[in-house]
Structure formats: structure tokens, C-alpha cells
Amino acid sequence: MRVVVLVKHVPELLSQRALGEDGRTVRTSDDSALNEVDENAVEAALQLAGSSEGEVIAVTLGPSIAVDALRRTLAMGASRAVHATGDAFAGGDVVATARALAAAVRHLDGEAPVDVVLTGLAALDGLGSVIPSLVAAELGWPQLTVVEELTLEGQTLVGRRELDGATERWRAATPAVVSVTDSANDPRLPKMKDLLAARAAEITVLTHTDLGLADEEVGAAGSRTRVVEAAQRPEHPGPEIVTDDDGEGGVLLARYLLDNDLVGGAR
Amino acid sequence: MTARQVLVVALGDVRGPVLEAVTLARTLGTPTVLSLQPLAEPDLHALGTAGVERALVAELGDARHAAAVAGRAVATAAEVTGAHRVLLPTSFVAKEVAAHAAWLLDAGLLLDVASLAEDGDTDQVVGGKRVFAGTWETRCAVTCPVAVATVRANAVVATPADRAASTAAEPLQVDATLPRGLELLEREVRPTAGRPALAEAATVVLGGRGTEGDFAAVEELADVLGAAVGTTRDCVDEGWQPHDAQVGQTGVTIAPRLYIGAGISGAPHHHGGMQASGTIVAVNVDPDAPLVQIADFAVIGDLQEILPAAAAAIREHLDQSRGS
Ligand SMILES: Cc1cc2nc3c(=O)[nH]c(=O)nc-3n(C[C@H](O)[C@H](O)[C@H](O)COP(=O)(O)OP(=O)(O)OC[C@H]3O[C@@H](n4cnc5c(N)ncnc54)[C@H](O)[C@@H]3O)c2cc1C
Ligand SMILES: Nc1ncnc2c1ncn2[C@@H]1O[C@H](COP(=O)(O)O)[C@@H](O)[C@H]1O
Secondary structure, three states: OEEEEEOOEEEOOOOOOOEOOOOOEOOOOOOEEEOHHHHHHHHHHHHHHHOOOOEEEEEEEOOHHHHHHHHHHHHHOOOEEEEEOOHHHOOOOHHHHHHHHHHHHHHHHHHOOOOEEEEEOOOOOOOOOOHHHHHHHHHOOOEEEEEOEEEEEOOEEEEEEEEOOEEEEEEEEOOEEEEEOOOOOOOOOOOHHHHHHHHHOOOEEEOOOOOOOOHHHOHHHHOOEEEEEEEEOOOOOOOEEEEOOOOOHHHHHHHHHHHOOOOOOOO | OOOOEEEEEEOOOOOHHHHHHHHHHHOOOEEEEEEOOOOOHHHHHHHHHOOOOEEEEOOOHHHHHOHHHHHHHHHHHHHHHOOOEEEEEOOHHHHHHHHHHHHHHOOEEEEEEOEEEEEOOOOEEEEEEEEOOOOEEEEEEEOOOOEEEEEOOOOOOOOOOOOOOOOEEEEOOOOOOOOOOEEEEEEEEOOOOOOOOHHHOOEEEEEOHHHOOOOHHHHHHHHHHOOEEEEOHHHHHOOOOOHHHEEOOOOEOOOOOEEEEEOOOOOHHHHOOOOOOOEEEEEEOOOOOHHHHHOOEEEEOOHHHHHHHHHHHHHHHHHHHHHO
């Protein structure tokens, strides 16, 4: 199996996340990291490749600091890393991002056939969860997405998903696009020596022209949406707190709900 | 000038979120509904009350569960109706379908918007939503002619149209061929315990690790409020609740009118999936729990005492107001 895993570099959840004047996410090396759920994608990729002496190639699209996400992926055991970067990519929406990632997959597929593209469930900055579907559409490949359990049966993949009150099991022939949830596996922790080795590892850098994409196909120019306004919301005024010390807590809660007309849907 | 055509997609039953999307669609133009399953008499009546004159029904069998096929149905319906605005009530599944439809229609894609409006000056549609766990408010415009948007539940209150319509349903022919090599092996719908669906409920009562696995008090308060029940990932990992009851960044994102979290610490992963909620209530033994800090109202104490007492007080109030 030759597996491409798509990983994103995102601001940490606990950092002060912000949008700049251009409506783009502000990212710095100090408070950004590999998107947590993408570690599950890397783990799934390593397991698929490992069971058939394969290769795992990590791909990210992002500014120069996004290389940190690739190094983490290499430390976990990926064999190669590709960084699609350059000013032309800046300001891309989901459509432009998926177009560029699909082009990167096609580029690698041209070297030797790619069997699976693995992704995380969602990038925890934008919570879009659409890149896997858009990449599948671009490539014309079947998708197994939001998968909680992934198994390889011969050359076909079987995935289980639990969504909207139903449990589904799907089978897909390769090549396919797969996204995994955070409960699909337990990502391995890289060892110190692997983390050190990854720091010096070589990373393939590709620009949009290397991927055969024109200027107007990528970044803000290749996007169909534009952020027109971004404003920080006012600070929360702080909670009204009561205690249950004298056993009145439940009644106070009921009164709060009734006084604020929040018992509307009651039966 | 003829009003713009707007397509609203019902992937499943015609329920609250579909009627909310129709209400929003009416502010943009003339709504037509696409349903991927047959519409029964009550569905047609509900759509008629919401002012929908035309409904398209694409019967795709099990193939409708494949995002690529459902997306093809949406794109076909948009072309047939000439709609340049396509709205889907949001969910993981809806976002996948929206992605395929947008890809086929060369459309711009807006995800999980709380508002949607035409900008008369630019002729562009603009969606609004909160990001980064509700700390930022953003507005995003679609810069190409066609827009596909997923709409979050409870962002709009569903209202009847000024004038009710009698909805005519007509079949829509769509190619139901699955993508190469894709096959649905099994699909099982889990029983719902008669409560509203988590993603669309106006009120949600959630229990966390502080329940120690005993959700009776959470369910009792939920039932008196007509609420859905939700939980944290830790409780799903413990096997106390099913996976799709999980609220948070890797679970369901919710923004109900009222969120009540009991025995939940409010970790960032949870927080990111609920902070756009209207009113947040926390019940926790620990006044320093992060959920207490972001709440509008908090009760410090044992949830096993507080929730049943609150449920009893509300029940008593409801009985009295019904009796009088
Ligand atoms: C990649 C990743 C993704 C994740 N995604 C999600 C997600 O989508 N959703 C999610 O929820 N979590 C998610 N998590 C887990 C998250 O980080 C927290 O571990 C989890 O939300 C904590 O659950 P909890 O609040 O139930 O438990 P705890 O943090 O243990 O909190 C329990 C709370 O109950 C209180 N308590 C105890 N007894 C009582 C009592 N008798 N009465 C009242 N209060 C009581 C305690 O004071 C405490 O505040 C994710 C984690 C990772 C690593
Ligand atoms: N810029 C990117 N570079 C590489 N992979 C990405 C990028 N954006 C999204 N992905 C992948 O797509 C998944 C879903 O992202 P999203 O659709 O943005 O929520 C992520 O978990 C990643 O695996």
C-alpha cells in the first residue's frame, strides 16, 4: 500500500486564536501544532502501509511554519514528507485547498500509484470536515469518511461510521479517500531519537507551478468565498453563581429557567 | 423582476431544521425543497404551511447514503430549478453532500452559517458564523454565481409563511450509480428513546464524567424540558453513552437555545462544540471548572441532588399552569 496522509498545521486550542485584518487565521510556531486528529490519520496510514510493506507520504499545504506538522509526522514513522507552499497559496478557501491537495496527490500518483489518501476528521481550527469529500470529488475516487474503525480486507477497505443515529459499514476498492475520527485508533508517541532525526530530515517543497496549477487556481484567486468581516466578540460578563449548600440549588435552577422563559419546549 | 430560486435540501425527515432552512430561504427568494425520500401527507402539509409550492423527490434507494450520489441529486435539482442558492441543514453527512454538490455546480461553499443574506450592492450572498469556540464573529461572501451553504440548527426560528401554499411533489430523475468500487454493506438505525435529535434540539441536557455513569437524573430533567441528551467524549469512551451523543470538536457541534451541562468540566475540546449556545447553564461541584466560568448561570453542588429537584420544581410549575 502506498498511502498519502494529509496533515494540517493549526493553532493550539488553548492559545488565543485570532483572525488578522485579512480575515485569515493568525499562526505562529509557538502556539501551533499538527492538527490533533490528523495523528489518528497518520496512525491509520502507518497501520495500512505496515501490513503490506508500504510507504506513507505526508503532505501539508501551508505557510513555512507548517513544516513542523510534517516533522511530527515523520517522527511518528512516515517515510517521506511533501510541503506544498508559497505565497500564491495564501488565502485559499476549502475549494482552493482541496484542488491543491488533489493536485499534490496526482503528482505523487504520477511517480507510483497511490492506493489510499488518509485524512483527519476535521481541522480543529475551521471545523470544516469537507476537505476529504472535496479531494475525493477532485480525484474521482470513492470515499470512506468519518470512519471509526478501518480494516483492510485484501485490496478493499471496510469502514464503520456512526452518524445521524445510524451505524453504517461501507466497503471501498482502492484507490480511495478515507477520513478517520479520533476514536479510530491510539496514535503512537514518537520516541525522542525519532523526533531528533525528523528535525534534520529532508522535506520535498513544491510550489503551485510544480503541481501544474495556474496562479488563478490557487489561494485567494482560486477561491469562491472571501471573508468580508471578522470581529472579536465582547468578553463574557461572567456567570451568575448560586450554591446548593442549603439544598435550594435545584429550585433556584428551575426558577432561573422559568424566569428567563427557557422552558418553552416542555411537555 | 422574478424572485430568485432557492433550493432547500431535506436529506432525511422533514423536521425542524428543514423548516428553519425554508424560513431562511424565504428571505432570499422562492424556496423549492428537494427530498431524498418519499414525502408523506404530513410532510407536504408542513412544507405547504412554510410556503413551499414545489417539492422534488429523488428516490435513490440506499445509494442516497453515499455523499457523491446525494450530492449529484442536489446539483441536478439546483439545475432543474435554476436555483443559485442551495441550503442544507447541517450535519457531518450534510457537509459531505454539500461538498459534492458544490464541486459539481462550481459553487462557493459556506459551512454551518447562522445567517445568510443577499448583498444588493455586490449581488453576493453573505453568511455569518462564530468561530474559534464562539470568540470571533465572521462574515463570509460567496464571490461566484452559485452558493451552497449548510445552516446550523436553531439559528433561525421556523415560522409559517404569510400565505400557505399547497405543495406539489414531483419526481426528480437522478443517476443513482455509486462511485466505482463503493458498496454499502450494512446500515442500522439506532432507536432514539423518543427524545429530539441532539443536533437539532432547542434544549439539550448533558451529563459528563461527574454522573459516574448514572444518567437517570440527566434524562429526567431532559424529559421534563423536552430536551435532547448529550455527553462528553470521556463518557462515550466509558461506554456510558453512544458515540453520536458526543458534543464537541470531534463530536456533534450544537448551538441550542439552552445548554445545561452537569458534571462536565468544560475542556477545550468540548467547549469548541457548544459555545455558540444561547444560554449556558453549568451544574458542578467545582466552582473553578472552566464550564462554570463560561456559563451564564451555574449551580455549585451535586448534580444527583440538583437535577431531580429542578425537574420536580419545573414539573410542579407546569402542572399548575395547566391546571389553571
Ligand atoms: C483529540 C481529542 C478530541 C476530543 N474531542 C472531544 C469532544 O469532541 N467532546 C468532548 O466532550 N471531549 C473531547 N475530548 C476530551 C476532552 O479533552 C475532555 O477529556 C472531556 O471533555 C472531559 O469530559 P468530562 O467533562 O465529562 O470529564 P471531566 O473533565 O473529568 O469533568 C468531570 C466534571 O464533573 C464534576 N463533578 C464530579 N462529580 C460531580 C457531581 N456529583 N455533581 C456535579 N459535578 C460533578 C467535576 O468537578 C468535573 O468538573 C477530546 C480529547 C482529545 C484528545
Ligand atoms: N491545508 C491542509 N493541508 C493538508 N491537509 C489538510 C489541509 N486542510 C485540511 N486537511 C486535511 O483534511 C482534514 C479535514 O479538514 P477540514 O475539512 O479542513 O476540516 C484534516 O484533518 C486534514 O487531514
